[in-house]
Amino acid sequence: MIKSHHLEKSYVITNWGALSSIDEGEKEFSIQLSNGENGLKKLSRQDNYPMDSAYYIKELSSEFIKGKGTRYYDRTTQLSIAAAGKVLSKTVVDTLNKERTGVVLGTTMGSIKSISLFGCETLLNERPYLVNPMEFPNTVMNCAASQVAIKFGLKGLNSTVSGGTLASLNALNYAMLALNLGYSDTILVGGVEELSEQTAWGFFHSGLLEQPNFPGLGEGASMFLLEDKETAKKSGRQPVAKVLGCSVSYYPMQDNNYGDLSNIIANNIRELINKVEFNGTFNGMVFSSQIEGTDLYYLEMEGLTKVLGSDIKVYNIKQQIGECYSASGALQVAAFLSYIENLSNNIEYGLITSISNSGMIGCALLGRCKE
């Protein structure tokens, strides 16, 4: 039943899971992050990458990507399912109404590796149609979100949104609207990015690898269970944080001239903060998107300080886990959730910012749940 719109309602996160190069999918992301672990590793000489090292997961393992029905999972699907598996422990799954639990995943183009390899098969094989039909599903961009649904039996709203740097916040924005309007009661929201030769050479040829202070390419996935307080309470799931709001917009830059971008970023943040239940003092941490030294970093910082003052605490996880592109926003959320798990940190809010060099900007405001 579709409900009437409630302006800027907040939602709670009741469970979450992340995997990246610092935890190899096995150790706890939050502990590795707070220990200052760095996921940069040398790449294997057998692979053909335009760089020597990357923030990749050397040995990805999860019980959910082994066994029957998993043979044709590509890496994007594996990362997504492994992350979902961290969220959906047996205890959590038993409390879910699967008919009303959905998945919204942010990606750029699913697995470009799967798409490209499949396309190359049509060029290289004796007959262009001698492709492996079992690999055809991996070439659709909604493959990972659908495989998560199949694996965990989630029949609710299922969507995949594109967005590059903004993919995760696009997913969060979409999910919040869906919950607001009653299309779903609980949504597994997240972002995923696989490291592949295709992505790496793509970044190389677009000049991004050469950018000064570029952290290096990474991979990972992060997902969290988003729902309203009442649904969580009724189902016996404890909130770990709240999501107060999310906002995404576009600034059409001309000829790569950043122009007024810092003001646009400031307006985006200010509008979000004005619309949500926020008491005016930002006792929080910014989980930012740009590495210090890049042009976009200065614009992001300028935008942030215009709204929050120059005293802000900023944490950029890319120094530890690299540029995880579509997964970055969701991993920034994971970083906030990790941060508040450590009770000695007394910040109340986390502001996630995503800025892309194509003019897409977004932010999300999260808060600690008070007992």
Add this chain to the structure above:
Amino acid sequence: MNKRVVITGLGVVSSIGIGKNEFSSSLKRGESGISRISSFDTKGFPYYYAGEIKSFEPEKWVKHMDSDSIGRSSQFVIASAKLAIEDADIELESINSKRCGVCIGTTDGESSIIEKLNKEWVNAGPEHLSGELICQIPPHQISLSVAKELGICGEVLTISTACAAGNYALGHAYDLIRTGKSDFMFCGGVDSLSRKTFAGFFRLGTIAPFACQPFDKNRHGLLTGEGCGILFLETLESAQKRGAHIYAEILGYGLSCDATHMTSPNEEGIISAIKNAHQNSGIQPGDVDYISAHGTGTKVNDITEVNALKKIFNGTLPYISSIKSMLGHTMGAASALALISSCIAMDEQFIPPTINVSEVDPEIGVNCVPNDSIKCQLNIVQNNAFAFGGNNAIVILGRI
């Protein structure tokens, strides 16, 4: 209280016409847009027909950037968006750009660019790929391109839910307007002809040799196609205030996920999506006058779709037809073009036919408006879309 949302502009780039008027005439005549594929090498494939767009001039539509700097899908979207706003008879300058957004669905994004890059990789290795082409491939560039061309600064999103993406995009755009997050939206779906998709469907044994024959006893499968459909949305209040021509109101939509199989359609999942759509729209099955079917022409889709519909409609379906018989399966554009076809049908009071029908499959047994369009007043239309991954999306449109 949520606002009412209406469709006031239609923009089409298709193999049966560019622009609403051409598209409408072709639908009425049951025109086929199928031809021999020329945009990619079909050597080695036993079949080589598709719904390809032969005469599209991107320079005619792309003005604020070099048309070569964007892919074919982005070019289609820009053209369709401009046609839609022209059809809506509203000046873009009169719209607050921050209160206008873009939401486009796609299956394969910029597939022809990926194919060019694949060739470069195979011929010369990854060290020699073109940087200019790389920048064009992310699917979010499709919605960004049109936002940049038209100066739109609201929410700009690409939804990649494969062959249901058009319905998903319209649904999301509708939600943004009815909740007051946006005042105007350009929404729809797009795809360009893709060799890898053609090969994949062929390998699954689901490509027809010459013709797409939905619901026919001897249907052989689908034909792939390309195109773009963009619908311009605004509130009912805004449309009435400016005296706009209203095609239809969006009554609601429903989504579901099969969560069973990546490629096989699932009756239960389809039923769930339809029930959600009817409930969300406040209608009963008996209110539906016409079903714009997913109707790909494969053995399994058509029977599964109709069996699901029969359970909802208590054995007696209203009129049902599939325009994929004329266009082929245009992937991410399919449900958007079908929404546009439905709007035109409601506006001009006819039902587009399912062409290429020799004998309706007795196991299906529906009135699929075979071969010739029929005059009919339509008040409520249901548009079906089902995708790989079990993503199902149904939209309900109503006449004002």
